[in-house]
Amino acid sequence: MRFSYSWLTEHLKTNAHFEEIEKKLTSIGLEVEDIQDTGKAYQDFIVGQVLEEKKHPNADKLKLCKVDIGKEKVDVVCGAPNVEKGMKVVYAPVGSTIPVNQMKIKAAKIRGVESYGMMCSEYELGISNEHDGIIRLEEKETIGRSFSEIYGLNDIVIEIGITPNRQDCLGVKGIARDLASAGMGELLERKISREKGSFKSPIKIEIQDNKICSAFAGRYFRNVKNTESPEWLKNKLKSIGLRPISALVDITNFVMYDENRPLHVYDADKIDGKIIVRSANDGESFLALDEKDYHLKNGMCVIADEKKVLGLGGIMGGESTGCSTETKNVLLESALFDEINTAKTGRNLSILSDARYRFERGIDPNSTLKGIDLATQLILEICGGECSEVELAGNIKENKNEVSTSSSYISRRLGFEVSDKELISILSSLGIETSQTGDVIKCLIPSWRQDINGEADISEEVIRIKGYENIPTSNIRLKSKINKNILNYAQKKLMKARHFIASIEYDELVTFSFTDSKNCEVFGDINKLKIVNPISEDLDILRPNLLPNLLQAIKKNKNRNFDSFSIFEIGSQYRSTSPEDQLNVACGIKSGIKTEKSWKNIQTEFDIYDVKQDLTSLIDYLMPGNKKISVSNDCPSWYHPGRSGSIKINNSVIAGYFGELHPRVASQFKIKNKINIFELYLDELPNTEKKTTNKPVLNLSDFQIVTRDFAFVIDKKVKSEEVVTSAFKVDKELIRNVEIFDLFEDDSLGKDKKSIAIKVTLQSNEKTLAENDISEISSKIIESVEKSTSGTVRS
Amino acid sequence: MKDFRELETEIKKASDKFTNIESINEFRIKFLGKKGIISLEMKELASLSGDERKQHAEKLNKIKDTVLEIIASKTEELNSEELEKKLNSETLDITLSTSKSYGTIHPISQVIEEVITIFGDLDFFVAEGPEVETDYNNFTALNTSEHHPARQMHDTFYVETETDGMPNVLRTHTSPVQIRSMLKQKPPIRLIAPGKTFRCDNDQTHSPMFHQVEGLVIDQESNMSHLKGCLEIFLKTFFETDKLNMRFRPSHFPFTEPSAEVDIGYTKKGNQLIIGEGEDWLEILGCGMVHPNVLENVNINSNEYQGYAFGMGIERLAMLKYGISDLRTFFDSDLRWNKHYGFSPLNIPSIIGDLS
Incomplete structure (x- = not known):
């Protein structure tokens, strides 16, 4: 909401400095977002007159002008197409700053000719987007006069943020009223003469659906002249960034910004019969003032006559009854439209308008007739003519909310003592009438504060006026704890996993929870993951897996000349867009150069054993103690079928995968490198909270350790893990x-054979092993391995 | 009586000629070996008697000690000479490069962990909720009815699934975790809920995904002054400063009443923001007393219980504390950025150690 300081002081009699008012606005919840001291910004610009205008000798499009600025005559080179002899212009002297781009004007040679200063367009002055030519001031303007006076810019423009509850401050008067409540001065009542009207309005009004419009006041004006608005009105609108259009439209805008009362004027001669306020029929269409056609649906509130739709109630008027300079007879509307219906309609049709903004936040019912009176006074004064009596359809209910409270409630909520006396005094400053019975204070809320309807709201009003800076600070440390754990097991698991993975050289990334559905079929059912209104086409689904975004990260960084990647993300991926279908996953990628070729090392590349090791050590870290980890080949289809494994814990669920990215997926993502991946489904790790802080018993043997090596030739397809487990099970104590x-692997071993060599470590808890003990167990090992792998020992 | 002067001279002479360990060994054998001069003299003692034997023995033992001493000191001398020589030949070029071996923790994770650490110390537990939420939890239960103007300020992402006839949404704030938690747990409640949030907005200062942390305290007495106390401790601890200008000003959130926005003071020194001091204000968070309607929506008696809630942006905290200037870089996965702004994995925020 923008308003000027001079406008504010039409409603507020105050001795306060502007700075005080600025501070107070923010402290009562009307946050000051911007202040433009336009008087200061425009102080250098003055009226000049072009005395001579001739062609620039070196440039076709430039002109040399002699400009009279009062105290002297200066040469200015000008490129505007509309500059001509005798024209009154806005002159920016050397040393001034052009508002739109903050350029400082210097004396300069332009194409070889000296130029002192500049003649400005509205665009350059930051007043409008008009940049086709320089401003043509009226003939009567005095040379040398300050430009800001002429445009009414000798003022301070304040922009405040209005929270959705403060509909009462969407008009300058409401802001003044709130400042007066907060002790910044006295609210001035505008003197409005109440015209009775000399005839009955020829246009009758009928409300067919009073749920969507509870009241509609209309007044007929005949023989008006819809001229240009007077300077004061035009300047007022310009000062807050509105473009003056014609007196009738400007007047309704003025009343809206002054009193927070949206109005509308219809060209009465274009209305067929009476006004009917009704719900739209499905399929009805309507050309609005924004020159767009809207297709309406049942339930939307329309203002119609007997033949056509004239406007969307509370949102926008229509082309057909718009006012032009020819307009002679008009109907002025001031109505009460339903908040929710207005919001719904506006949203459905995507129309943003000042009227909608106000009606959906709620309008003071009391403003309905006041608005008519103020507009009547201005129309008669500016446009002449005569007005009818006010025709009112429906009821203006003054519904004043009633709220009961007590000083003890307010004190308990705010954290400091507020007495009955102070409470009542603050409330009355806000226009809230109170009556006290015992401890209970009954509050009658004024019609302009529809947001106050509970005791909690009263507590906000009290602290708002008293000042949030007066809230004391209390200690919140508790004598005894209320929460057993700050983090639960699952949360600790995530945090531990993050630190562990980063400690083994991975960089953590955080990528969007969205991704591109293209290339994602392999990862999940993309039809179940769609976002209805995605931010862009390539972020159209919730990610079925962490990989797609990480793969894109690799691609991006490859373009930045990275050739070694260790990256990971811990976050959620989704099975569908149901709230419960979200999984916690840790996903890491190692790809490219593992050790750089150097004085010390030869170059090596990451392979799947790097990520396997990382994954199993991660599981070890997260689940210390006894568990059985087994590896098998059943991996999802985004893995290379021959170079990947899934990890099962205690033979139950699959907790994770490792392996190489399937070459087909890699090529979809346009990645040439081998991508080694691990994924850990953190929710699948058993959630076993530590039962004891004790560690398992440690049995240390001081007897000699013996190692023996064995090599076996086995079929290639036999897993090497089989050799290890069959050796292990021979003697669980000694081994x-x-x-x-x-x-x-070599053909010399036989077709499809490989040789696996193992080192077995033996130690007894009871004695030093003798040679015959060792040879006995060795032969058992050979026997066991040969039996379970169908292989033979190599001698 | 035998005079051993000759023997002593001989020992002295021989000991001056040591060049290596072998020569020391020869020296030892010559005097102390089985047939060494001293050993032979010792044997002869048996033939002597009385005082003479005693005197000879004394003298010989002294000489023997001298020899042993010479052997020990000369050995030590030669060994250290040898080591010195070896060391001189064993130099490595220490300027050759080595590589670092840690990855990095993302600033978002770091800040969330810092926040958890601070509030954990104040007995707030960490609550969670899903990123896809029901319309009811995200809005309606938070006193934001279907047509409330505040809804339009949220730029909500919708998905195709529904709950109770309303399309589900990507949560626009972490506040629905308040609802889920209060339905599960009776007061007293103290929780924070960090997590991802989503709004359909993408420009210089908005990202369609960002992170927030929610705070909620419900009991029988917590009021605005506790809210102020809570945020003061948090902000001072988080920004690691004793000086903190903090300003509460009225605002509006449908789920709190009174509502406030909190600004902190700052000054600029060159390109650096100094948080805590100064006359300029930075908006840092929104908060307020939980609206009675919200409590009633989760079956908590609002006459008996009250409390406060707050919510703040993790990225904003990170940007202010760590001098990161552009919001969008957080999710850009530019490894140069991650390596620069990332944190050591050993750097786990702590109240007794370092927070950052």
């Missing part, structure tokens, strides 16, 4: 560790 230290 401390089994590790693969060599893998060798």
